[in-house]
Amino acid sequence: MKVFLEPDPARKRELQQSLTAALPAWFGRPESNAHYADQAEILDGYVAESNGTRCGLLLVKWSGAVSAEIYWMGVDPTFHRAGVGRALTDAAIEAARRRGVTYLFALTLHPDIPNEPYQRTRRFYEAMGFVYVLDEHAATDPSGRTATYLKQI
Secondary structure, three states, rough: EEEEEEEEEEHHHHHHHHHHOOOOOOOHHHHHHHHHHHHHHHHHEEEEOOOOOOEEEEEEOOOOOOOEEEEEEEEEEEHOOOHHHHHHHHHHHHHHHOOOOOOEEEEEEOOOOOHHHHHHHHHHHHHHEEEEEEEEEEEEEEEEEEEEEEEEO
């Protein structure tokens, strides 16, 4: 598997939209999906490729001198549990280290909200060494709660 920083905004957007369509259990809000597609053109995007197939994308938001956010990540369902998410996260961690960033964080659905796909997401981050540090109500949806996971790198 190869992971690389994709320089072409259109290719990042295309991959992000394709992965979003393949992952409706995670990305079921059209207005949010449109925003993520726009961000794919702007943010750094790490692409995972296996045997010539683009199978994953991770978008990084450089939020400050000491922190960065895994803003969006999607892996083609046929590649789940094959190390794609780990390879993408490792690439983001390495890029953050090169920039002198100390903390990498990710926001996801709160553990109190029963949702099996997001249970897998939280287990993934925990297996990658992230810890659950904060919960809050989403600014865009007061009834929704988010969980922030943090990793010191």
